[in-house]
Amino acid sequence: MKYQVIEKTVSLSTAYSDATESFNITGQQSCDSFAVMCINDVDTPSAKTFTAASVDTVTDQITITAHTFSTGLKGQVSNPGALPTGLSASTDYFVIVIDADTIQLATSLVNALAATAINITAQGSGTNTFTPTAIAGASIKLQQSMDNLNWADLGSATNITADGNVYLSAVDPTSKYIRAYLTITAGHITSSLQFLGKGDRDV
Numbered sequence: 001m002k003y004q005v006i007e008k009t010v011s012l013s014t015a016y017s018d019a020t021e022s023f024n025i026t027g028q029q030s031c032d033s034f035a036v037m038c039i040n041d042v043d044t045p046s047a048k049t050f051t052a053a054s055v056d057t058v059t060d061q062i063t064i065t066a067h068t069f070s071t072g073l074k075g076q077v078s079n080p081g082a083l084p085t086g087l088s089a090s091t092d093y094f095v096i097v098i099d100a101d102t103i104q105l106a107t108s109l110v111n112a113l114a115a116t117a118i119n120i121t122a123q124g125s126g127t128n129t130f131t132p133t134a135i136a137g138a139s140i141k142l143q144q145s146m147d148n149l150n151w152a153d154l155g156s157a158t159n160i161t162a163d164g165n166v167y168l169s170a171v172d173p174t175s176k177y178i179r180a181y182l183t184i185t186a187g188h189i190t191s192s193l194q195f196l197g198k199g200d201r202d203v
Contacts, residue, residue: 034197035169036180038140040160044187045069047131052123055084060117061102064130069095069103072112074133074186077105081126086118092133093118135161137185142168144175154178160189 045068054063073095077087087093087105094112096104104117111117141157154173158166168180180193 038166039192082124084124085122086120133186135187
């Protein structure tokens with residue numbers, strides 16, 4: 001009996017809501033059965049505060065020391081006083097990471113990925129809070145393909161809402177390629193994907 005083991009750790013955030021992370025777990029019909037364990041860590045960052053003085057109206061950059069955000073992370077800005085001019089309450093914004101202590105905000109995911117920031121024309125007043133959107137739309141499923149281009153679902157997707165493990169398996173696969181397909185629409189998740197295939201099937 002032959003065994004094949006593959007392990008990969010992926011980190012998904014809102015930036016990948018339309019371009020799902022995936023990987024091939026077998027490139028040939030040599031497995032009689034296979035299993036995938038997805039170990040999930042839901043690690044959406046906590047809310048962070050920044051003062052009006054931390055807003056640079058020349059560069060549109062906001063200083064938040066050790067923010068831990070990723071580009072594409074969705075969230076909202078609140079302030080009991082006056083928000084920086086250009087930002088509105090109860091409105092979704094998307095993070096553009098400049099460095100570990102500095103961000104900009106965009107009006108859409110597309111703009112965030114293109115580094116097109118909102119024009120902030122005044123600092124406002126008081127203390128602002130950026131609150132990332134909680135995890136939503138996270139799931140994993142298996143897919144199969146004969147050409148590594150066109151994919152069809154192999155079973156139903158399993159939703160991911162909290163830390164934990166998801167186990168997926170199949171017996172006697174009939175396609176040349178199999179992949180684990182992870183997706184998320186909001187929040188942030190880190191997943192370790194562990195694959196085990198076994199069999200003596202000739203190609």
